Amino acid sequence: MSLLSSQRTFPLLARNQFRVSLRQMQFKQGWFMRIVIAVMMVYSAFILLTLGFFFDRFSIQLWPNTTPVDVVNRSLLAGFVSLFFIRFLFQKTPRMKITPYLHLPLQRRDLILFFQSASLMSIHNFYPLLFFIPFWMRYVAAEGPLSGHLMWISAVCLLIVASHFANLLLRSTLRHRAGLFYIWLSLFITLAFIDETAGIGLQQRISEFLFGSILSGDFTSLALLASFMGFVVVASTVSLFRSVKGMGEASAPEQSLVRSFDVPEEWGVLGQLIRMELLLMWRNRRPRHYLFVSLLFSTMYLIFMLSTGGSISAAAFAALLGLFASGGFVLNYGQLMFGWDSTHYPAMVTRNVPFHEMVRAKLIVLQLSCLLLFLASLPLFIWFRPDLVPLHFAFLFYNAGVTTILILELATRNSQRIDIARSGGFFNYEGFSAKHWLWFIPTALPPVLFMQVLSGSPRVALVSLAGLGLVSILFSRGWTRYFARGLHHRKHSMLEGFSSRES
Amino acid sequence: MRVELNKIRKIYGEKIALDVPAWSLDDGEVLGLVGSNGAGKTTFLRILLDLLQPDEGSVRIDGRELALDTAWRGRTGSFLDRSFLIEYLTIPEYLEFVGATLGLTKREMSDRLGEFESFLPLSRVDQNRLLRDLSTGNAKKVGILAALFVHPEFVVLDEPFANLDPPSQIRLKDILVSMAAEPGRSMIISSHDLGHVTDVCGRITLLESGRIQRDIKRSESTLADLKDYFAGEDVSSAT
Numbered sequence: 087m088s089l090l091s092s093q094r095t096f097p098l099l100a101r102n103q104f105r106v107s108l109r110q111m112q113f114k115q116g117w118f119m120r121i122v123i124a125v126m127m128v129y130s131a132f133i134l135l136t137l138g139f140f141f142d143r144f145s146i147q148l149w150p151n152t153t154p155v156d157v158v159n160r161s162l163l164a165g166f167v168s169l170f171f172i173r174f175l176f177q178k179t180p181r182m183k184i185t186p187y188l189h190l191p192l193q194r195r196d197l198i199l200f201f202q203s204a205s206l207m208s209i210h211n212f213y214p215l216l217f218f219i220p221f222w223m224r225y226v227a228a229e230g231p232l233s234g235h236l237m238w239i240s241a242v243c244l245l246i247v248a249s250h251f252a253n254l255l256l257r258s259t260l261r262h263r264a265g266l267f268y269i270w271l272s273l274f275i276t277l278a279f280i281d282e283t284a285g286i287g288l289q290q291r292i293s294e295f296l297f298g299s300i301l302s303g304d305f306t307s308l309a310l311l312a313s314f315m316g317f318v319v320v321a322s323t324v325s326l327f328r329s330v331k332g333m334g335e336a337s338a339p340e341q342s343l344v345r346s347f348d349v350p351e352e353w354g355v356l357g358q359l360i361r362m363e364l365l366l367m368w369r370n371r372r373p374r375h376y377l378f379v380s381l382l383f384s385t386m387y388l389i390f391m392l393s394t395g396g397s398i399s400a401a402a403f404a405a406l407l408g409l410f411a412s413g414g415f416v417l418n419y420g421q422l423m424f425g426w427d428s429t430h431y432p433a434m435v436t437r438n439v440p441f442h443e444m445v446r447a448k449l450i451v452l453q454l455s456c457l458l459l460f461l462a463s464l465p466l467f468i469w470f471r472p473d474l475v476p477l478h479f480a481f482l483f484y485n486a487g488v489t490t491i492l493i494l495e496l497a498t499r500n501s502q503r504i505d506i507a508r509s510g511g512f513f514n515y516e517g518f519s520a521k522h523w524l525w526f527i528p529t530a531l532p533p534v535l536f537m538q539v540l541s542g543s544p545r546v547a548l549v550s551l552a553g554l555g556l557v558s559i560l561f562s563r564g565w566t567r568y569f570a571r572g573l574h575h576r577k578h579s580m581l582e583g584f585s586s587r588e589s
Numbered sequence: 590m591r592v593e594l595n596k597i598r599k600i601y602g603e604k605i606a607l608d609v610p611a612w613s614l615d616d617g618e619v620l621g622l623v624g625s626n627g628a629g630k631t632t633f634l635r636i637l638l639d640l641l642q643p644d645e646g647s648v649r650i651d652g653r654e655l656a657l658d659t660a661w662r663g664r665t666g667s668f669l670d671r672s673f674l675i676e677y678l679t680i681p682e683y684l685e686f687v688g689a690t691l692g693l694t695k696r697e698m699s700d701r702l703g704e705f706e707s708f709l710p711l712s713r714v715d716q717n718r719l720l721r722d723l724s725t726g727n728a729k730k731v732g733i734l735a736a737l738f739v740h741p742e743f744v745v746l747d748e749p750f751a752n753l754d755p756p757s758q759i760r761l762k763d764i765l766v767s768m769a770a771e772p773g774r775s776m777i778i779s780s781h782d783l784g785h786v787t788d789v790c791g792r793i794t795l796l797e798s799g800r801i802q803r804d805i806k807r808s809e810s811t812l813a814d815l816k817d818y819f820a821g822e823d824v825s826s827a828t
Contacts, residue, residue: 346679346682351694351695354689354692355686355689355690357689358685358686358689358690361682362675362678362686365677365678365682366677369677369719370677429672429676430672430673430674430675430676431672432638432640432669432670432672432673433672433673433674433675435639435640435662436638436639436640436662436665436667436673437662437687437690438659438662438663438690438691439662439690440659506677577639578640578641578642581640581641582641585672
């Protein structure tokens, strides 16, 4: 069979992708969530535009002796690293979109080129421009030669595109070598930490030099950026080619994952359920990455937070610190506690597995994770901020008692299927919808408000939070019954949701 | 176990997936569910296992409403598809979990699994292989074994013979015939294999377009009658 020409392939794919996008927009979210998301998008667009147009009014207060352009120039590299991090959490790779077309008489080259290009139509690429374009028009255009202005905005665009493809490249590479990610990330955080705490400011100096020279019309710096972008575009495309080539080939089972452990027979079905929760985490790609990322949040990220000295003076900030230090896993992984079971939920609900035992096992795992993360991050608190150790203790109880309950409340309402073993992107948030991100707000708000209101007497605040958590832990049996009733009530809607695959 | 369906209706859009005014399965009865693709067999079984909520009507097991009572789960062994397996577990881990749900000790489990050695010789399978790495046929064997080794009072199997190699089909048929002979056990087996169904089941329910067309006791002419029926079927009607 002859393959379809590129001229016919691209319009065909464009039409189909348009239909898919339209369908996703129609069915993926309810009206309430659509309104909430729309409001948030408009709000953040407004913030970016305002910042872009009136940057001097903000920068003069923080950096009175520096021009807005200099402030932005020296922050650009750090800004793009942050953008890259956000992309890493949210952006999806085009790999899985290509799969349904592979059996059709279409050239793989066309498929890859189309989906690589189409992936640029992402909010992550357009939103930064809402700040940069007005900033460029208002401030950059007033400095340096015309060629310099044009080169400066081109450099910003090049960096956005480079950040886009670098993310695709990283995700594609990590599918096969996930261990590398942790090494690189640890190295990066350590270097950034040294740069920040030792007062070297190397990153800022490089950024200022690079963008300052571009603005003054130095073509070499722009060429350097263009080369970097070219490299990541080519590398990510080649990586996608390789990845697509390997699709459909049977992969050897990962024998290292088969390690197991026994639970005492007397623990009955509860022991089996706890063991299954732990095996699920270990033997499946997606839950495993959630686990590692939570550990990273509770250790490496904490180093940054704790080492920034006086900046953690605000009570609200301290509350967030306490929440994530021991509750990072609960907040990340816990929301999908039942979604992880979606592919085999019928196996659970047709067997003699009482809902309250299912909930109990999950609650125990979540509460234990708080204790483990507490222990993992305790040395960091002792080393950097011994004065915050009481806060860490108080939030151990609060997270184990209250945060777990709030998160399970959402988890029992999640009916989106997650194919836990499917080898999608490295850090795929399938099953994690806007609702889940928004749930961080009511989860984080009570302790933040509490700490804020009682900021005059922090000891009272911490004792109260710990007490609240302890009382809630003591009422675990009651919570278990409550969630079991909810699961029984929502059983059919969950089964229906879990059985429908994402388009 | 006595199972009753009363005024069950399940509708998807404008299509009636299942419409069963009244149907029952008596204690010790072994029933074969047959029908073309899209006839409503799987919908029937999913409603029976409380995996799907009917739009109207109710299912009762031993007089108790299925949706309100969970005791039936401890007396039922079922396997419809791979979602009944927990695919990140190994075969022994999965069977251990199933046994634990019924409070079986490891010793009891080992004894009961030994009865099925001819169907799935556990001593010869790779103990370290995750269920997701098994072939469709072997995964199905594990699912069927998990449904049967607990000696359930009520067995529900969907297409148990499909994807199995001929020796396994023969052994499974023998196992089902011998289990059916034990008093007090009710079984529902849905299958496209008319020969196997008529060999194992004493009663046949024929579904078409979500409605029961025939509900007959097996006789010597049943297989021929069913073949004649399906030979004259308009296949396009089912889709």
